[in-house]
Amino acid sequence: MPTLVEIAHEHSDLNEEALDHLNLLLSEWGMLADFCFADMLLYLRMPNSQFIVAAQVRAATGQTLYDTDLVGVSADAVERAMIDQAFTTAKVVTGEIKVETVSEPVNLMAIPVRFEDQVIAVLTREWSQRSGRKPGQLERMYLTIFDEFTKMISNGLFPFAGRGADATVAPRVGDGVVVLDAETRVRYASPNAVSAMHRVGVSANAVGQTLAELGVAETAARHAFERREPVIEEFEQTAEVTLLTRTIPTLKRSGRQIVVTGGVVLLRDVSELRRRDRLLLTKDATIREIHHRVKNNLQTISSLLRLQARRLKSPEAISAIAESVRRIRTIALVHETLSREAGEDIAFIEIVRPLLRLVEEGLQSKDRPVKFDVVGDGGRLPAIVATPLSVVILELLQNAVDHGFPEGSQGGSVLVTLGSSHDHVLTVQVINNGRGLKPDFEMSKVTGLGLSIVRTLVTTELAGTIQMRAGNVGDSTKDLIIARDGDGTVVELVIPVARD
Ligand SMILES: Nc1ncnc2c1ncn2[C@@H]1O[C@H](COP(=O)(O)OP(=O)(O)OP(=O)(O)O)[C@@H](O)[C@H]1O
Numbered sequence: 233m234p235t236l237v238e239i240a241h242e243h244s245d246l247n248e249e250a251l252d253h254l255n256l257l258l259s260e261w262g263m264l265a266d267f268c269f270a271d272m273l274l275y276l277r278m279p280n281s282q283f284i285v286a287a288q289v290r291a292a293t294g295q296t297l298y299d300t301d302l303v304g305v306s307a308d309a310v311e312r313a314m315i316d317q318a319f320t321t322a323k324v325v326t327g328e329i330k331v332e333t334v335s336e337p338v339n340l341m342a343i344p345v346r347f348e349d350q351v352i353a354v355l356t357r358e359w360s361q362r363s364g365r366k367p368g369q370l371e372r373m374y375l376t377i378f379d380e381f382t383k384m385i386s387n388g389l390f391p392f393a394g395r396g397a398d399a400t401v402a403p404r405v406g407d408g409v410v411v412l413d414a415e416t417r418v419r420y421a422s423p424n425a426v427s428a429m430h431r432v433g434v435s436a437n438a439v440g441q442t443l444a445e446l447g448v449a450e451t452a453a454r455h456a457f458e459r460r461e462p463v464i465e466e467f468e469q470t471a472e473v474t475l476l477t478r479t480i481p482t483l484k485r486s487g488r489q490i491v492v493t494g495g496v497v498l499l500r501d502v503s504e505l506r507r508r509d510r511l512l513l514t515k516d517a518t519i520r521e522i523h524h525r526v527k528n529n530l531q532t533i534s535s536l537l538r539l540q541a542r543r544l545k546s547p548e549a550i551s552a553i554a555e556s557v558r559r560i561r562t563i564a565l566v567h568e569t570l571s572r573e574a575g576e577d578i579a580f581i582e583i584v585r586p587l588l589r590l591v592e593e594g595l596q597s598k599d600r601p602v603k604f605d606v607v608g609d610g611g612r613l614p615a616i617v618a619t620p621l622s623v624v625i626l627e628l629l630q631n632a633v634d635h636g637f638p639e640g641s642q643g644g645s646v647l648v649t650l651g652s653s654h655d656h657v658l659t660v661q662v663i664n665n666g667r668g669l670k671p672d673f674e675m676s677k678v679t680g681l682g683l684s685i686v687r688t689l690v691t692t693e694l695a696g697t698i699q700m701r702a703g704n705v706g707d708s709t710k711d712l713i714i715a716r717d718g719d720g721t722v723v724e725l726v727i728p729v730a731r732d
């Protein structure tokens with residue numbers, strides 16, 4: 233569906249300021265339709281003097297006459313006569329039209345939209361007697377308000393410059409309406425508004441009292457009346473109740489002055505929303521605290537293991553414990569990262585970089601320098617994927633160093649590539665340009681602990697696949713791989729990742 237701006241550019245010569253005014257009107261007209269219980273259309277005048285529908289809105293408070301979308305449709309002869317009259321005389325015009333899908337005549341009210349000294353468009357309200365609601369007090373009151381806004385629109389006083397309603401937060405007519413006179417005295421409160429006020433302790437009949445006397449939203453109303461523009465404000469009215477209000481002054485021209493005739497307060501009880509916000513915040517903080525503690529516990533465990541290693545004599549035992557310490561530190565690293573970030577997923581690169589450092593620190597020999605690099609970042613991963621995957625990558629890095637560049641080799645480089653060719657699959661490669669796999673190497677016959685951990689975690693916890701192959705370390709990585717000492721090895725993991 234074309235937007236107002238698109239239609240205006242194609243079919244009219246309205247300037248940008250005029251279009252801004254109309255866009256502001258569109259940000260408010262859901263409220264207008266709700267107050268008048270009717271469909272509304274915005275017509276622009278084309279150079280050939282025809283009128284075209286540029287936007288359409290339906291009321292949340294009433295039935296619509298139009299199931300179809302009318303944007304882009306031109307006014308027929310009868311409609312055009314009334315709309316044109318409103319456009320040229322700058323006065324509200326009412327009459328009847330015939331709508332194919334409706335048996336009885338449809339009422340049409342054409343409201344000129346004034347901007348600065350010109351009428352720039354015509355707003356119509358269209359309703360049939362049948363779809364209209366039986367007039368009760370609420371209906372009469374809302375129509376009175378609508379009438380005030382109608383006058384403001386044709387006098388260029390509505391919408392307010394730069395003050396459109398933010399549709400995502402602003403309360404709506406259905407949430408609750410309080411109608412004020414020029415002294416912020418309540419003239420009317422809709423049933424929902426009365427209920428909201430009850431919850432904050434206003435039990436008396438509010439009608440006839442000022443907001444200050446009632447102790448509700450009076451500062452917002454005062455500001456709105458003084459500045460002659462809408463004010464949106466949230467009140468923690470009591471410990472339990474939070475009200476979101478939008479106060480819109482109604483204005484009229486009196487000679488050269490603009491005076492406030494009253495206003496409407498749209499109000500919404502957002503207590504439940506705010507309670508949930510707060511709960512979410514504390515939950516988030518709790519989760520982070522838990523990760524922090526897990527990290528501390530893991531550090532304690534690795535310290536204990538290191539103490540134990542000092543008492544050992546057997547080099548094999550000592551290195552076994554050193555390996556365990558490294559694995560535990562990897563998991564601690566993930567928890568440390570999680571404890572810093574909000575939510576339950578992490579930017580995986582934040583873990584991979586420190587992992588590389590961990591392996592780099594563990595390298596003892598200066599005679600076999602190893603250069604480490606990362607390409608790609610793997611995006612954000614949920615903790616349940618990031619934790620096992622980190623342990624896996626650590627083992628692969630360790631193997632790349634241990635078996636790629638054993639004693640006697642001249643060193644080389646290790647490259648980690650994190651990327652995903654598809655949305656739901658993460659491909660990870662750990663590549664080295666060292667000695668390469670032994671000719672009789674077979675994945676399924678491996679007995680080492682390192683690859684056993686890798687296989688178990690990848691196939692069960694991560695539901696992915698592993699491939700190890702001799703590294704014809706391709707062109708794409710050529711630049712990153714320095715000195716060559718052999719064919720090298722490529723280990724490739726393909727991990728399914730549920731991303732949202
Ligand atoms: N990147 C690699 N390059 C060459 N050979 C490798 C590589 N990774 C693994 N291998 C071979 O696979 C074998 C098994 O590896 P695995 O990690 O399971 O055990 P390990 O490294 O020998 O001991 P650890 O239990 O300490 O990890 C290695 O002994 C080595 O022969």
Ligand SMILES: [Mg+2]
Nearest residue numbers: 630631682683
């Ligand atoms: Mg190993």
